[in-house]
Amino acid sequence: MLSVIIPTYNEKESIIRTIKEAQKSIPRNSKYEVIVVDDDSPDKTWKAVSEYKDKRVKCVRRRKEKGLGSAVLRGFREAKGKYFLVMDADGQHDPSIIPRMLKHIEKNDFVIGSRFVKGGSAKNWSKTRLLYSKLAAMPAKSILDEKVHDPMSGFFMIQRRVYEENKEDITGKGFKIMLELMVFSEKKRRIKAKEVPYAFRPRREGASKLGIKTLVDYGLMLASLAVKGRVLKFVLTGLLGVLVNLGVLYALTEYAGLYYIVSAVIAIEIAILHNFLWNNYWTWRYRKKEQGFVKRLLSFNTVALAGMVINIAALWFFTEIIGLWYLLSQAIGIAIGALLNYFWNDMWTFKSK
Ligand SMILES: Nc1nc2c(ncn2[C@@H]2O[C@H](COP(=O)(O)OP(=O)(O)O)[C@@H](O)[C@H]2O)c(=O)[nH]1
Ligand SMILES: [Mg+2]
Numbered sequence: 001m002l003s004v005i006i007p008t009y010n011e012k013e014s015i016i017r018t019i020k021e022a023q024k025s026i027p028r029n030s031k032y033e034v035i036v037v038d039d040d041s042p043d044k045t046w047k048a049v050s051e052y053k054d055k056r057v058k059c060v061r062r063r064k065e066k067g068l069g070s071a072v073l074r075g076f077r078e079a080k081g082k083y084f085l086v087m088d089a090d091g092q093h094d095p096s097i098i099p100r101m102l103k104h105i106e107k108n109d110f111v112i113g114s115r116f117v118k119g120g121s122a123k124n125w126s127k128t129r130l131l132y133s134k135l136a137a138m139p140a141k142s143i144l145d146e147k148v149h150d151p152m153s154g155f156f157m158i159q160r161r162v163y164e165e166n167k168e169d170i171t172g173k174g175f176k177i178m179l180e181l182m183v184f185s186e187k188k189r190r191i192k193a194k195e196v197p198y199a200f201r202p203r204r205e206g207a208s209k210l211g212i213k214t215l216v217d218y219g220l221m222l223a224s225l226a227v228k229g230r231v232l233k234f235v236l237t238g239l240l241g242v243l244v245n246l247g248v249l250y251a252l253t254e255y256a257g258l259y260y261i262v263s264a265v266i267a268i269e270i271a272i273l274h275n276f277l278w279n280n281y282w283t284w285r286y287r288k289k290e291q292g293f294v295k296r297l298l299s300f301n302t303v304a305l306a307g308m309v310i311n312i313a314a315l316w317f318f319t320e321i322i323g324l325w326y327l328l329s330q331a332i333g334i335a336i337g338a339l340l341n342y343f344w345n346d347m348w349t350f351k352s353k
Helices: 012-025 045-051 068-078 095-105 127-142 160-166 177-186 212-228 230-254 260-283 293-321 326-349
Strands: 002-008 032-038 057-061 083-086 110-114 156-159 193-197
Touching: 002 012, 002 068, 012 032, 012 045, 012 095, 032 045, 032 068, 045 057, 057 068, 068 083, 068 177, 083 095, 083 160, 095 110, 095 156, 095 193, 110 177, 127 212, 127 326, 156 160, 156 177, 160 177, 177 212, 212 230, 230 260, 230 326, 260 293, 293 326
Parallel strands: 002 032, 002 083, 032 057, 110 193
Antiparallel strands: 083 156, 110 156
């Protein structure tokens, strides 16, 4: 059975049309239910839904809780299907791709309605809006293993088990539930996602609820997901690498009797190799990597060394030219080096296939 979950807030004008359109798109022989989760909308969206007499359609009217993310989670909790589909009420998500989504869901964990793969579009968007949207998607892509062009899509289908596996972790505070689900899934196993293109349509009635606050929430959510996922692993690896570096430096100098500068060069290289192995087998573990092992190793090594040069350059620049205290300059240098390493490795060394 397919459970279609539609969160609503003040969508009286379009909800019924959206439900009808979705019903028409679901293949005749498929069992389904539609669950509208409404946050006690002042325009009485809940009433419109309950007056729509169809046993397969139900409305959850939440009186206390508010928010898109938690509404979708509520829908998941109510859902009885093997597959869950989430879509907007406002007509932006074209349900005619549902049959294609259903075709792919058996073999995938996520099937994503995508504006940004071939065949997909967001025609009524201005160039700037499109650019913003793609920019906002970039950090989201970098915290995912699976290659996804539209990680912020609100139109997606999942296997029920994806929800079951992650229901303890997921908060619903952010409004990008799919992204949250993907990040938490990828902490547990390799996932498979398929993007199905569709043409994003203009909102039919009413107004978007997303404003500046949403943007801030999005930033916070990304930061928290990053810390819980890949970025934390990357930082931990780096810290462990420092210990390895110091240990090898000490051992080679004290026990092997090497000149300490020679020990340091060897220690740096060993620490880089150490970091590479952790990042390859842990931080970016589940990503299907495009480059072979040796190429990855060389790429990782190159950016690590380049990062050190840039670190020293920044130390010099901020101390001599800007006049900062040298330890502060060094902290800035380390930060710049770490960012360079992270993004280089994400976009190049461990680039996804
Ligand atoms: N239950 C519930 N639904 C919401 C809330 N905010 C937005 N929605 C619904 O979530 C969907 C997406 O919201 P929308 O404003 O269209 O976002 P946009 O498409 O990004 O502009 C629509 O169906 C909204 O009615 C909320 O706080 N609670
Ligand atoms: Mg919308």
